[in-house]
Amino acid sequence: MADTPKKVKERKLTDYKYPIPDPDPYTSGPFWEGAKEGKLMLPRCEDCNRAHWYPRIICPFCYSRSISWFEASGEGTLYTFAVQQRAFAPGWSEEGPYVTCYIDLNEGDRMFGVLLGGADIEPWDLFKKIGSKCKIEFVKANDDVHVPFWRLAE
């Protein structure tokens, strides 16, 4: 039918029920490639040697444009969290309460994500775990995108 707009992009969906990140095709490729293999890849400045997050084409600390990627430990500590009672995000609204968190990476800078198993812990007990070690866990959303989640290490 001539009136039907041509579908620009067809995403292959799996049974992953949450919104899937739409990675930019220019900057963050190595992260998503690493994610498929369960590795946390981080960008690091070749001049000042500092890692940064989110990925950039220029170092936000020294403004060097020499950025390379390295495999990080996939570990960090719990900086803060919240227990989302009422999910506004599509896909998450079917969930009961779930925990979102900010993780201070061992290599520096901070990531945001869902803390798997966090909602099984009473909030004030989880509160006492601020500063505790967490590990990254990648969950396959589709063939191209494996999404980073976090889990308390102990």
Next chain:
Amino acid sequence: MTNPSMAAAIVGAAESDEIGFALSEKGTTNTQLHIEAIANVCEQTGISPREIEGVFSAGFTPQIAEYLHIRPKYLDHTGIGGSSFELHVHHALAAIAAGVIDIALVSHGESGRSARKNQGRGTGGGGRGDPWAPGAAFSGGPYGGWGAPYNYSHAMTRHMHQWGSTKEDFAQIAVSTRDWATLNPRAVMHSKETDPNGGPITVQDVLDSRLISWPLNILDVCLVTDHGGAVLLASAERAHSFKTPPVWVAGAGESMGHWDMLEMDDFTLTSAVNSGKTAYQMAGMGPSDMELGMIYDSFTVTVGITVEALGLAPRGGFMELFEGGKAGPGGSGMPINTNGGGLSFSHSGMYGMMLLVEAYRQLSGTAEDGIHGIAGKQTSAQSAIVNGTGGSLSTTGTLILTSDQ
């Protein structure tokens, strides 16, 4: 570099004809709310829209100028969240001090409530822009984030961890702000007559209210309403030539720490520490000189963190300002958010305009007889600190305003 302090004054401030929840019954638009507020402030001051030389709004500037046949010499479209309007006053001060314009309009209209009914068609000034905005693949929806509360709650958790504050401490802010709302009949939560959930509340009520994003309960969270507001600024030379008294812009500053909270450094400190410092320096005043606080209250935690960043309370010690009703009506401390705030008065999405309107009323002595002025809530304050916070504790604009003495 000359100091622009007192180069301009706010000479009038007004709201749209109606505000709050009720409007959503019949529906309204952003434009309607802007224009009503502008018409009201023009009537109040005696300034015709044709005399307006600078138009400042959060993403609506050409539409306003076109609608009112204004041919501006200065256009400012800055839309960086709820703090935009404090930045507009700062920008207008600079433009007036530089001699580019004499009369400036800062306007806001937002049908935050009606837009829900209209399935988003009523919102303006939005737009996602770059589909691959920096960091977009690493925050928000794919990671369970959506809307505003989910992120502010992380800051409250961190504040409790870092400084030993409690949910009760934050709840006191909601109680104090509600007490002010009970003196303002235009406040959504004024009383049981204005809303079934209106009227006074207790700390226990806040703690018992529905959990939204732990540790935030619904009574820690602002309203979503329709409202419009507008203020007019004039140069020092013109400031006394209108029907209404001037309130001086003694100091102004703006800053930001991040846009996405992913990039926030210390979750218990906003850029108000910098915008406040700039404003204090410009005014030659300090925290102890402030007699009224109009502090953006998207959430109770926003207020707690902000008053600390502005030096009104020590780091981790915001509760000192609120305990025992100190910041409430008849309290022994600095009154804070005397209109009832975004928590209990009205919050359309971007609330910063209402901070300006209330600060003007208090310092011009028209809280009881200005347009929509309200009996019973006039304070004796001669100076005010106004702080807008936009985004996710991201952008801040601080103003120090003084009465005409």
